[in-house]
Amino acid sequence: MKKIVILLFNILAAASGFAQLTITGNVLDHNNEPIWGANILVKNSYDGASSDENGSFSFKTDEALPVTLEISYIGYRSQQIHIAEKSETDRLSIHLVEDVSNLDNLVITAASFEAGDESKSTHLSSMDIVSTAGALGDINGAITTLPGSTVNGESGRLFVRGGDASETAVFIDGMLVQRPYGSSAPNIGVRGRYSPFLFKGTFFSSGGYSAEYGQALSSVLALKTEDMPEFPETNLSIMAVGLEAGHSRKIDRTSFHAEGSYYNLSPLFSILPLNHDWEKEPSSGSFLLHVNHEFENAHHLGIFSSYQTNNLGIYQRNEYGQKALQQVYNQNYYVNVNAKGPIGKTWNYRAGGSFTFNEDDLQVDSLDLSEKENSGFAKMVVEGEVSESVSLKFGTEFQRYSWHQQASGLKRSTPVTIGAAYAEATWAVSKKFGLVAGYRHEYFGPSNVGFAMPRLSMAYQLSKASRVSFATGQYYQKLQANDYLKFRDLDFSGAQHYILSYQWENRDQMFRAELYQKSYDDLLLNAQSAANQDGYGFARGLDLWWRDRKTIKNADYWISYSFIDAERLERNHPVSAQPGFVAQHNLSVVYKHFVPSLRSQIGGTWQYNSGRPYDLPGDNRFNDQLTKPYASLNLNWAYLYRQNIIFYASVSNVTGRQNVFGRQFYENPGQGQMNSSPIVPVYDRFYFVGIFITLSADPTKNQLDTL
């Protein structure tokens, strides 16, 4: 027996010694360029080598034929080669292909801006948004520095490519936010309800968006909530306008974040020169709770809820030119529940809902008015890659919306139901060309009608750095609540988008030029006797965008310019004319400079809009007057005092330029002539100072992103 074992050993040793192979070859990419550092291994052994500068390799192995080689390189698809004969071990020529499926490679950039580091085409990080001078920590304020949007200071909302404020829909984690803005008196701008540092990602689209989004004629703003810190953390903000405090912690797989805030503008308003008389300076309070739970099997549940209240009292001229008190008291509850996770290996789901309860108690000229807005929204999406080049998405959506108005014995309300279903396919036809085709169908309960919304976008890669994209689609949205209240037999207004986009980018620079055409129809038109939906309009224009983080050391700047040509025949317009919220020329320059020696970021933003039209009553022309151009230069300075303490100061409209947003006319009984006054901002110049403190188990965490 012993003999046999020894014999066997000898045979084995001899066999392996005899079988020592030398394997040589080279590794090339698809352009026949050598790959340096590719890993070549013999399966089930330690043997192998790395390719050298010329892509060549050579190594010996004790393994006996047949062997399988595996060749891999980061970013490339691994390849296996089976070798059965000794003659095959010499001068192997291996071609590796890049491991990006065409689907991953497909980026359609028409009309969209994404912030956050998850996206491949990151144009703005969340940090960029919050550190933009003049934005004062308002997401919308930062977005007006992107091409396509017009500054409308008297509103504070987003006006995108010739669309009005109601045409932008806002989503948090995919769920609708019915009232993303606070409440205010007429012609006093509002701010977004949610602070930008609640979100790690911002997706802003100014047209041509996916079939997943409905009830928005012009634009979509989708916000993704922030991940929570691993260690307990407390944030404290002390500002000239108020206080904010927050705390986060994680217990096992559940993380909690709670924050509260109180803002009151009266101290600041008592020292700033103001353009209006205030009875009660704006104040607000909020409480917010955000809970995330990660299940073991990659399922995720998030609950985001907030309560906010704000109020103000201001004297404004009524229709007879007399100063009258307007008071606003707003309460808003918002709850957002969302779940996501895998279904099998290739499919994922996202599901959830959101509820908004909003109440405005208004006192207008001693008349009491109460407006309640309730909205329930539910959504379910299933998506997955069915092959290397095709992915599919299916979804359904349901919304129940109601608006109640109550004023001195008069009570009106509008319950509305909207259902939607959609399907969308993304097809990477080739390495260079891909398209997304979708169809959305919406059903409008009250009038029992369906609306078809086909959508299509495509991209062609011209070179590694540049591509052209095209997007088109049909979009619908319901009338605004107070209009629908009056005209029950009306349903949706529509818009059709065409966008042609060219984009060039490298790591630190990006240029984009975009042409668009949007045609509106079924707009509300108030004829003499009754309202109808015979209104129509168009918006067309050119957007340019340049961003550069390279040319000037430690600096980052972007320039955006939009030309908008828009006309509408709607509401009480006697003719088709440029709407009052559209400025033809819109220019923004944003500059940020980091000065390491001062541990500071110093920034400036300059915005310019050409004049916006208003109507001079009494003449036979419509909207033919123009306000003077709007311009504002804003500066900010953030100083990192310690890792966890930041001092921040900013001045908006440094030059104190007296901007005008429009003109308001009053009847002048008995005199036959109308009086008017300009619509002006709350202040011409604004100062902001604050200290932001973070207390955390993590010592470097600071709040630069809150600025």
Add this chain to the structure above:
Amino acid sequence: MKKKSILLTLGIALAVWQVTSASSPKFMEAMQQKIGQMYQSQTSQEFVDAANAFERIAKAEPEKWEPVYYAAYSYINAGMRAETPEKKDQLLDRALELANIEMAGTTELAEFAVLKGWVYSIKISVDPANRGQEYSQKAYTEIGKALQMTPENPRAAFMKASMDFGTAKFFGNDPSGICEQFVKAQQLAEKEEMKSPLWPSWASGAIGYYLQQCK
């Protein structure tokens, strides 16, 4: 016939034995040799070669964590020395991918957390203005986890000290206060018991470098 089948059975048994139990000395030997070679590496490309060697072993020994650890460690070193920011990111991302290993052992997990923290802190240097805030948080989180799991870990202590050192320098503060942390890390390194011949032991050299600076 009977003899033949006995022979065959024996042969198979022998082969199985060679692959399983006998692979251990072979594994140790290969690893020790490659680790020795890796520490000699100077350039990014040499570290890539080292990483490739560890990846080859890892492929053949899917149950072992050491080759994965040293592959990640090599990629980090390759990333640090890479010329272009794209290449740096690519190598560091691969290191991160490897370091995200699923493991049961806390002490091993802590070692991988140190590597992850290290990756994040190097990734900051690729784009400080944009990444500083987010990645320094991530880096500290990982090091924090490592210290929570293994409070006496000299590599975690060193990584924390070196990050604090960098931060202090950035803020123009006197970094000498942090030198104590390096002294402490060195003491931890000296009294550390190697849990196996392949256990990571790279902190000492790096600590020495900082202690020089502290003088």
